[in-house]
Amino acid sequence: MFPANLFSLSLWAAIIQMFAALAITGYVITAAISLIPKQNVDRARVLVAEGVLTSLSFMVAATLLRMLELQTWRQILIFSLIFLLRTVLKKVFVWEKKLVLMMTFHV
Numbered sequence: 001m002f003p004a005n006l007f008s009l010s011l012w013a014a015i016i017q018m019f020a021a022l023a024i025t026g027y028v029i030t031a032a033i034s035l036i037p038k039q040n041v042d043r044a045r046v047l048v049a050e051g052v053l054t055s056l057s058f059m060v061a062a063t064l065l066r067m068l069e070l071q072t073w074r075q076i077l078i079f080s081l082i083f084l085l086r087t088v089l090k091k092v093f094v095w096e097k098k099l100v101l102m103m104t105f106h107v
Helices: 009-038 041-067 073-105
Strands: none
């Protein structure tokens, strides 16, 4: 028999958020390792930006799963603010990645 918690949206949202944390950790470690041989800071910045973008995609999915459990207007407002913040952060990191790539290839 399956435990009742296996079908909990909060559990699956937490699992997705854990994958997001692992993704950003992996990208940051890869960026740090890429600094060792060539000291290429731009490449490390792009790797971290890609990691944050990947992580934010997972986080948005987890947030959308949690949205299904919202019951009060206050919860809906908090969800909306968190969703807006993650969307703005994602746009900022896309811009950062483009900026670094432009600087790298136009020099």
